[in-house]
Amino acid sequence: MSKAFMLKPDLGYLNLNSDRALYQLNVAELVEEALKNGEGTLADSGALAIDTGRFTGRSPKDRFIVCDEVTEKTVWWGDINIKFDPYNFDILFEKITKHLNRNDFYVRDAYACADERYKTTIRVVTETAYQNLFANNLFLRPQVNGISDPEWTIIAAPSFLADPLVDGTRQSNFSILNFTKKMILIGGSGYTGEIKKGIFSVLNFILPEQRHILPMHCSANVGREGDTAIFFGLSGTGKTTLSADPERGLIGDDEHGWSEDSVFNFEGGCYAKCVDLTAEKEPQIFKAIKFGALLENTNYFKGTHTVDFTNINKTENTRVAYPIHYIDNAVIPSIAGMPKNIFFLTADAFGVLPPIAKLNAGQAMFHFISGYTAKVAGTEAGITEPQLTFSACFGKAFLPLHPTRYASLLGEKMQKHKVNVWLVNTGWSGGAYGVGRRMKLAYTRAMISAALQGDFENIAFEADPVFGLQLPLSCPGVPAEILNPRNTWSDAREYDQKANELAQAFVSNFKQFEAGASEEMLASLPKVVENTH
Incomplete structure (x- = not known):
């Protein structure tokens, strides 16, 4: 019997060979696969520590949206949302799926939006086990084994490089959203933030227009009296740190929706910065770095497997991804009432x-x-x-x-x-x-x-x-x-x-x-x- 579930989905609609798919592996199996593949090592805390390669952060200039009937008159085009030709998308899709079919790959079904009324189902196909572990940690995890007909599909292959002269990209890496085919293609970058922010961009498009919901780049928590607080801010301003308050329940650390009667987390996990992390300053995050968590681009103290959080030789953007229930006071399901206070964080x-x-x-x-x-x-x-x-x-x-x-x-x-x-x-x-x-x-x-x-x-x-x-x-x-x-x-x-x-x-x-x-x-x-x- 394979480590994967016996009932694999038919991936023919993606041009993918289902026999190559390792489907819905659990955390232990994914960690074992990553270690076997040489993708990373185990820190002494039990967390899987990996390097994302050339890219240790997002590459905004290489993020595109397919311009077609759905997006041409609705998307805010410019240097943020860069137009991509549908024909070139189809060519890249054929190339990246052919690339994945050469070896085993990992498939995970998940969803976004903790409020069941607005659930968006997702299938994540990744070249590496660590990317699939990231998807398990950051997205919401279905109670059943998989989803028969997911709304959105993400395909991520770090070792696949585009040819800019042929494929219409700026350089060899890319992240492309297609709102007609409901698909995201990511290639040439192993940085997992591209997966996370791809779905966030999707929700930022569909929720205001279709559901009158405000999507927010924010963290949120709730007090014992039910008073919800929202923390807006870009990466590095303290959203994750300041929302992780032991006196308040954590709704989520980065992405939320504000509906007519609720504030709800889009995600099922946290993606926290690790630079200068200590148990004294940020005990909840520090405690969450255990087996099942994914450390990115950190360094060990020499001769040990103990992480040196002050070492930023690879990048200042060292990260850890973990499921939200690793935080003791997380609100499950991650939904609360109307906010009483909003904080705009600026560095x-x-x-x-x-x-x-x-x-x-x-x-x-x-x-x-x-x-x-x-x-x-x-x-x-x-x-x-x-x-x-x-x-x-x-x-x-x-x-x-x-x-x-x-x-x-x-x-x-x-x-x-x-x-x-x-x-x-x-x-x-x-x-x-x-x-x-x-x-x-x-x-x-x-x-x-x-x-x-x-x-x-x-x-x-x-x-x-x-x-x-x-x-x-x-x-x-x-x-x-x-x-x-x-x-x-x-x-x-x-x-x-x-x-x-x-x-x-x-x-x-x-x-x-x-x-x-x-x-x-x-x-x-x-x-x-x-x-x-």
């Missing part, structure tokens, strides 16, 4: 945004559609130090539709449910990157805790003169002097100059959205002045 490399500020409705919409942060080293190919960026809706790279579609949905839901919205700077304080220091995690946790518990309701606020944000004058467990970022700089005039510089960047970026902006949003633009004080 401000300028060091001028406050550690926490309360936003009015217009400011919330403005900062959501701006999506300001600094891209943290390693999350994308070529990023070696924080870079200023504006990523619409805190997830521009994954938005097939125009950002105003998501922003209007957020505004509608936010005002209907009277949600508190906070801007939280997890980046630099006391100076810009290279001079200032990264905000202490303990302080950020204390400020978020204060917001969740309503501690700011009886505290006075002051308005920031440039960004118009409301800054609390005090916060339990946080030195009062750091709450106003201008006070943390050694030279206040240098702060003013840097604040104006960032304000100008906000204004310039927002010009692309001005035509569709409301009066409230336009009134929330920063005030660029020569001498603020």
